[in-house]
Amino acid sequence: MIDMANSQDQQPKIPIFDLSTKNLNNPSSSSDSSWVEACKNVQHALEEYGFFIAKYDDVSPELDGQVFDVVQELFDLPLERKTKNTSDLVFYGYVGQLPHAPLHESMGIPEVTTVDAVQSFTNLMWPSGNKTFCESIQVYAKLVSELEQMVDRMVFESYGAQKHYESHIGATTYLLRTIKYSVPDDINMNMGTNVHTDKSFLSILHQNQVNGLEIQLRNGDWFAVDVPPASFIVMAGDAYEAWSNGRIYASKHKVIMKGDKPRYCLALFSFNHGITVIPEELVDSDHPLQFNPFDNFGLARFYLTAVTQMTESTAKAYCGA
Ligand SMILES: O=C(O)CCC(=O)C(=O)O
Numbered sequence: 001m002i003d004m005a006n007s008q009d010q011q012p013k014i015p016i017f018d019l020s021t022k023n024l025n026n027p028s029s030s031s032d033s034s035w036v037e038a039c040k041n042v043q044h045a046l047e048e049y050g051f052f053i054a055k056y057d058d059v060s061p062e063l064d065g066q067v068f069d070v071v072q073e074l075f076d077l078p079l080e081r082k083t084k085n086t087s088d089l090v091f092y093g094y095v096g097q098l099p100h101a102p103l104h105e106s107m108g109i110p111e112v113t114t115v116d117a118v119q120s121f122t123n124l125m126w127p128s129g130n131k132t133f134c135e136s137i138q139v140y141a142k143l144v145s146e147l148e149q150m151v152d153r154m155v156f157e158s159y160g161a162q163k164h165y166e167s168h169i170g171a172t173t174y175l176l177r178t179i180k181y182s183v184p185d186d187i188n189m190n191m192g193t194n195v196h197t198d199k200s201f202l203s204i205l206h207q208n209q210v211n212g213l214e215i216q217l218r219n220g221d222w223f224a225v226d227v228p229p230a231s232f233i234v235m236a237g238d239a240y241e242a243w244s245n246g247r248i249y250a251s252k253h254k255v256i257m258k259g260d261k262p263r264y265c266l267a268l269f270s271f272n273h274g275i276t277v278i279p280e281e282l283v284d285s286d287h288p289l290q291f292n293p294f295d296n297f298g299l300a301r302f303y304l305t306a307v308t309q310m311t312e313s314t315a316k317a318y319c320g321a
């Protein structure tokens with residue numbers, strides 16, 4: 001841990017970890033005490049707050065600038081082009097022009113860590129090609145998925161469940177959602193994203209230095225995150241809550257637009273294919289099994305098609321034991 005995020009007086013101090021490859025001291029040795037401590041800190045942050053802030057300088061300042069430039073270019077395309085981003089899963093395709101969320105526009109690139117997926121998304125948006133978009137998104141997605149896998153590894157090791165790590169990563173697929181939040185005309189209409197929990201294992205959020213993300217803490221208080229420049233929010237979703245047998249906290253969060261600058265966010269979500277089983281290492285007499293084996297995409301569909309209001313925990317409602 002290198003620092004604590006800026007926060008108001010009574011607010012908790014959200015940890016900031018430097019997870020840059022060069023900073024992680026020989027992570028192949030699980031007996032290294034600084035590595036073990038780093039893993040415990042990550043586990044604790046996800047259990048206590050449901051998120052933390054990561055420094056990750058594998059994404060260089062040049063790449064950082066470039067991805068926000070190309071994402072802005074993407075949202076500047078005509079609407080009829082953007083709506084070509086369709087998907088049978090609602091949250092995977094173009095979202096925008098919503099009466100209840102007029103500031104929000106987003107597009108999804110499924111399987112973003114495969115070269116073909118980014119290429120075909122690029123061709124759909126720019127039939128005559130856009131090499132800069134394609135290449136910078138490919139490189140960005142690869143680097144940030146490596147950050148995601150590092151956090152998974154730390155969590156799995158910390159819980160003594162490392163023997164399940166390889167099969168977990170083998171089942172993981174990444175969705176990159178690019179999001180634009182416009183500046184509100186009316187200060188009372190400032191909602192960018194409504195209150196929700198993510199359906200992913202992890203969500204890695206990266207913004208263009210315009211704040212807006214608010215997270216509900218375990219005690220019910222809302223916390224407006226002041227994200228330091230060039231850093232990433234690592235947030236746990238419902239799938240991690242279930243996998244961890246209820247230890248990890250999937251926080252409710254929302255986006256509120258306050259300033260006079262549009263906000264762009266790159267959100268990388270990890271989902272698992274197939275059936276996820278709660279590791280036996282996380283079940284004992286003090287922690288009886290709380291969740292049945294579950295289908296991560298089934299969980300996402302369940303949430304989206306639920307006719308009722310979201311219950312306290314989507315994971316409990318979907319696959320609670
Ligand atoms: O824009 C953000 O910071 C968060 C977006 C979000 O919560 C989501 O897309 O699930």
Ligand SMILES: [Fe+2]
Pocket residue numbers: 196197198203253
């Ligand atoms: Fe979210």
